[in-house]
Amino acid sequence: MAENIKRVRRLEPCSDNCPHLYLFDQNEVCLHQSKWHHKKQAEIPKEEDYKLMYSMLFSIRLFVSKISQLDMKNSFLAFHISKTKLHYYEMATGIKVAMNTDLGMGPIGDVLYHIYSALYEELVVKNTLCSLGQAVQSELFHSRLDSYVHSLPFFSACAG
Amino acid sequence: MADAVLFEFLHTEMVAELWAHDPDPGPGVSAEPRGEEPGAATGQNMNLSVLESVGFRVGQALGERLPREMLAFREELDVLKFLCKDLWLAIFQKQMDSLRTNHQGTYVLQDNSFPLLLPMAAGLQYLEEAPKFLAFTCGLLRGALCTLGIESVVTASVAALPGCKFQVVIQNS
Numbered sequence: 001m002a003e004n005i006k007r008v009r010r011l012e013p014c015s016d017n018c019p020h021l022y023l024f025d026q027n028e029v030c031l032h033q034s035k036w037h038h039k040k041q042a043e044i045p046k047e048e049d050y051k052l053m054y055s056m057l058f059s060i061r062l063f064v065s066k067i068s069q070l071d072m073k074n075s076f077l078a079f080h081i082s083k084t085k086l087h088y089y090e091m092a093t094g095i096k097v098a099m100n101t102d103l104g105m106g107p108i109g110d111v112l113y114h115i116y117s118a119l120y121e122e123l124v125v126k127n128t129l130c131s132l133g134q135a136v137q138s139e140l141f142h143s144r145l146d147s148y149v150h151s152l153p154f155f156s157a158c159a160g
Numbered sequence: 161m162a163d164a165v166l167f168e169f170l171h172t173e174m175v176a177e178l179w180a181h182d183p184d185p186g187p188g189v190s191a192e193p194r195g196e197e198p199g200a201a202t203g204q205n206m207n208l209s210v211l212e213s214v215g216f217r218v219g220q221a222l223g224e225r226l227p228r229e230m231l232a233f234r235e236e237l238d239v240l241k242f243l244c245k246d247l248w249l250a251i252f253q254k255q256m257d258s259l260r261t262n263h264q265g266t267y268v269l270q271d272n273s274f275p276l277l278l279p280m281a282a283g284l285q286y287l288e289e290a291p292k293f294l295a296f297t298c299g300l301l302r303g304a305l306c307t308l309g310i311e312s313v314v315t316a317s318v319a320a321l322p323g324c325k326f327q328v329v330i331q332n333s
């Protein structure tokens with residue numbers, strides 16, 4: 001457990017405000033992950049990184065639903081640590097989108113929803129050649145996602 | 161008017177069902193060229209022809225239905241224009257991008273962003289898989305032409321997704 005906590009600390013993004021994006025499905029599979037920076041990668045192997053991220057999101061969601069007074073299903077929206085803020089959005093189907101930004105960002109639920117509906121649905125769900133429930137292979141999805149995130153106003157602040 | 165997505169999903173399922181594919185290819189893994197197996201090639205052609213004949217039947221019905229307020233077409237070219245405009249608009253909510261002909265019974269209909277290929281890729285990824293998704297539409301064109309009294313052979317080709325060309329060769333009987 002203590003070892004785990006140490007690991008989580010190392011998950012802090014390398015740069016203050018460069019977006020990372022994670023897409024998980026309902027079965028803990030990481031569908032997609034992008035990092036927009038040129039800094040050194042963390043030394044954690046990818047699978048472990050996904051697992052940590054997923055379990056963190058899962059635990060926070062559980063924790064939030066336990067402590068909230070009202071019965072709110074989607075009450076976990078974001079949390080922040082010293083320098084970054086992590087935004088979270090979960091669809092009814094269990095697809096989870098998580099993205100981090102710098103502290104100043106307000107809620108970006110619409111951005112995360114756009115990534116799900118206009119990109120994931122249009123280019124992955126509609127493409128029968130992409131099997132659901134595993135990492136997305138479609139190059140079109142990757143390039144569209146890339147250009148969409150680059151077009152976001154808060155991305156320009158990124159030192160990448 | 162049914163949502164366009166319904167047709168898209170139904171079409172992809174038809175392709176998956178009527179195209180006896182490898183049991184479990186991974187995403188992005190193209191079908192192995194199965195020329196080594198005896199009978200594999202004929203099997204592939206047969207599968208394409210099933211899809212094509214389904215499209216043919218649908219095209220026939222649309223050919224009866226769509227040109228309601230029009231008078232009889234005067235010449236071949238008018239019929240092809242009808243396919244590019246009205247038929248395409250009815251199925252894909254857009255018109256064909258270009259129509260070329262050599263005036264000897266061969267027409268090339270080009271769609272630069274064919275809706276059934278649009279979600280897949282922009283470029284060469286999944287190029288080997290693309291022909292399966294065109295067979296139904298080839299039949300559709302052939303069926304509509306057949307209803308309007310023109311025997312033809314329709315083939316499709318893809319150079320880079322999502323664009324494709326349909327070649328219509330009129331059979332002069």
